[in-house]
Amino acid sequence: MAGVHWLAADWGPASLRVWAMTGHEVQAEGAADLSMEHLGPADFEPALLALADSMLPPGEVTPVLVCGVAGARRGWIEVPYARLPCRPSARRPVRAPSTDPRLSVGILPGLCQTDPPDVMRGEETRVAGFLTIRPDFDGTLCLPGTHPKWVRLCDGRVLAFRTAITGELYRLLVRGSILRRAFDDIWNDRLFQAAVDEAFCHPERIAGTLFSLRAGALLDPPTTGQIRGRLSGLLIGSELAAMRDMWQGRPVAVMGCERLSHLYATALDEQGAEVETIAHDRMTLAGLIATFEQTGAAVLTAPDAQPSML
Incomplete structure (x- = not known):
């Protein structure tokens, strides 16, 4: 060529x-x-x-x-x-x-x-791309995905970052756990946000709360359609709680695919974060x-x- x-x-x-x-x-x-x-x-x-x-x-x-x-x-x-x-x-x-x-x-x-021990390969180049449009950004960049990363930026440098396993955990639970029997494609924004709040305030309860999704579907079949939104909310809410020291009290830019960016930005906004979304294309x-x-x-x-x- x-x-x-x-x-x-x-x-x-x-x-x-x-x-x-x-x-x-x-x-x-x-x-x-x-x-x-x-x-x-x-x-x-x-x-x-x-x-x-x-x-x-x-x-x-x-x-x-x-x-x-x-x-x-x-x-x-x-x-x-x-x-x-x-x-x-x-x-x-x-x-x-x-x-x-x-x-x-x-x-x-x-x-x-x-x-703590952590690594990234490839995401650092996306971070470099973000800094071409926001060279003076002093805050946290959230990269949602299979393994979401939270990157602390200041003066054009990466000061620290943390990785979660949220996306992979969601996929494993949907495909390989008892939740798969009750899972469907129904979404409910209200239930999602309620689950975010629940997990953010009480992340220590998440193991039991996840089982309650299956129990609820058995005891009250109409609740089956609530699993997708609640599962996403519980996992994202617990991630926000785990990463609190990375984002709380500073600006947050969320940069990922449109759907995930919207979920993370909504969850962060409800927890009082100063948040914006950035097109990742x-x-x-x-x-x-x-x-x-x-x-x-x-x-x-x-x-x-x-x-x-x-």
């Missing part, structure tokens, strides 16, 4: 997304479902080429900047974490081994902290562009940066 200067890639646990770039401008993009569980180190380059081969200019070495699980222990090449406090794009990308002479691949490090790409300009281009376009030398 003529005119492409570099590729940006977001490698998630279950998907890969690639953008063909000319400076800041997207010339083409593609996405594929790819489970990390089915990839070994030698599989990452072929998987990238299967999606991006047609984007590569012929006869040229194209820089490729990658964030996400490609840098994990079982990824393309393990890339050490950058330790907090630091800027989300604190360290230079690490060159990844490749055999195709058209590729010069660099993988970005994630972030880590030791107290293209934030990872914005972070990759900013990082490529700051450090990636120098590493991946250096005269000695030849894939065959890795």
